[in-house]
Amino acid sequence: MSAVEIDQVSRWFGNVVAVNDITMRLDAGVTGLLGPNGAGKSTLIHLMAGFLAPSAGTVTLDGEPVYRDPEIYRRVGLVPEREEMYDAVNGWSFVLANARLHKLRDPESAARRAIATVEMADSQHRDIRGYSKGMKQRIKMATAIVHDPAVLLLDEPFNGMDPRQRLHLMELLDRLGAEGRTIVFSSHILEEVEQIAGRIEVMVAGRHAASGDFREIRRLMTQRPHQYTIQSSDDRALASALIAQPSVSGVELTSGTDGSIVAVQATDFAAFVHALPRVAAREGIRLLEVRPADESLESVFAYLVAR
Amino acid sequence: MSEHAVPDRGAPARAGAIHDIGYRHYDGPRHGARYIQRSLFVETLRGTYGLGRSARSKVMPFLLLGLMVLPAVVMGIITSYVGLTAVPVRYTDYVMLVQLVVTIFVGSQSPAVMSRDLRFRVASLYFCRPLSRRQYVQAKLAGMTVALFILMGLPVTLLFCSALLAELPLDEQVPDYLRAMAGVAIHAVVLAAVGLLVAALTPRRGLGVAAVVAVLLVLSGMELTVRGLASAFGNDTFLGYTGLISPYTLVDGVVTGALGADSSGGQAPPGALGTVLFTLVTVVLLAACYSALVARYRKALG
């Protein structure tokens, strides 16, 4: 198991601070690097991959700095964001060349394995020039895993993939992460991150805005009231009973897709969750549906970005 | 704000609605293809000098323009202060003198005009507008031609101005100047045609520049060598026709023969037949480059 340690790292380009005092530790499992475009995710991945020197702080892999050390690439695989590869060769030759450049003892079987893993065995003898975007992504993936790395860095890996390919890649990353590898991938598409990342690191405008499980992050956002939508047998009575509760800051009688609902804003999540069933029981109101309205990664993210 | 509910086809109540958010369809008069062409021409012309693009793209063209103008300015100053009776270099000879700088300009800017659209596959965006391939090519050619006209015409004009300032006799200077400017115009259109064609055929970054320069330089070098061989060979007719090989000497031959200037290359095209041939070859070259360019854009997704 290899750990990437990022310790108070900043990186600036002239006046633009791309990465601002970030500290994180990435070890086994899948970590999603989440943030809007321009947040500094690519810069951070390049810093981790040893292609940029930190302007401040250190980036280390198992204790050794990664910058200007080509040997780290024996343990690190990188899937770059850019689409362009060596167009003039075919997929098989390219992956094989990568295997050879890694100085593997048996490049042919490593290349065969990698290509089979990304399901490109059928098209491997066609020129890369003729590949679709999704095929190029898969070949990129193959070149990154051909040397069985302990750390895998992926910069926007799901770009251009159709749903089936995306699912396949997610399964692959999940499996690799379960094997104890350190997988870091960046994305600005929340659904992707939500589904496979055990941990997320949110970056906004170069700063490390939040980390951990996204539901936990939501719990921590105490300044923002939690939203719930409730369908019940008597909305108005429920609403008036709830507003009397100290954990509730607002109720609204409105209609949703399935009929009328009570929209509740709760300032104290824990207290509200206990109070709701008690209130309903006391008033004799039947609760048909209770749904947290903003506990998705999207709302967490929107909140963090808007801060 | 009005709401138009879409009638649902008997499905359970998930009503959809189309909202009026103020979008207005434009039904008024539109400019035609000519307007597009003119805009493309202006944009191309400005683009060759880096105007309307990043600061870095201005460095090379203005540097080269400076290199073009510098000798003219120096000569102009010398003429005035030393009191020469004629400008050190004939107006019609100036382009031949600095042809290397012109070659580099054509080489570095032709890809900027042609290759960017091709490399980034933007060309198809132009053609989904009411703009035909011919109009696209014409606009690009016109832009580059005017840019080269400025490049070559400016120093010649500066030289002429310095002659005026030095109060050299007008009846000698003006006809020569006019001949030179006509020559500059023909040089501009021929070099633009050749340069843009080679650039359109080599969209990869660096290669376009090298290819255009290689073509122009090799042809110039060949012409020089063949001229040397021909003069050693001693056959004046042969010597007169060597100019056909390189665009610079080709145009120079047209200017010499048709407009009566003195040849900058050393030998005028032999007689009326020579002049006609040179002119004909120039016209055919232009037509061929133009057709090839239009054909190149037949698969506009290039």
Next chain:
Amino acid sequence: MNSTVATLTARSLLGRRRTLVLLLLPLALLALCTLARVLAGLDPDIERDLEGPLAPDLLGAFGIAVLMPLLSLIAGTGSIGPEIDEGSIVYLLAKPLNRHSIVVTKLLVAIGVTVAFGVLPIAVAGVVLTGEVGTVTLAYAAGALVAGVAYCAVFLLLAVVSRNAVVIGLIYALVWESLVGAVVPGAQSLSIQQWSLSVVQRALGDSARRSGIEAAVGFGVGTLLLAVVTVTATTLAGRRLQTLRLNQSE
């Protein structure tokens, strides 16, 4: 020297269009030499010129002064420029490879292309002109070789350092070495042209004076400078590659 890097470089360098442009140059030279030979057969004056100024003109002024810089420019910048520009260099850099060995391998491929498309044709041209594999042929081939090596190293460094490597290289090879060199005497001692010419001059021996070949520097200085420039450029390119910043998609 890494054979995988060499193969990848060669395959991307010798794409169809680039190869066509590369072929244009030696073909022009050979056409001229053939023409000269044919004319020489018809005219004794030219026959005499072949011994005199023609070989230096064709092989020197056209071959070494125009052909070699252009070929080396296309080969030298083409061996690494497009990869850096497109970002595909990352596939070479994200490997446990010594950066200097990447540069040296690419340089060797570029030199190989330059030799095949430049030095060999110049040698053939020499044979066509003089009718034998004699001093003239070998002298100019040697000059072309050292010029090619030095130019390739310099242009490869330029391609690593700047995105406008081709134009800068052109301005150096054409404006500096030809125009400025003709006007400013000092500039000639800083010219790969002149250093190669010193090699030619030395190889020609006495006949150099007869043909009017006069390099601006002596043989010793010339070869030393060629070697220094080649090694320095290659080393700098390797060091620059260690800290190369990958650019994002445009």
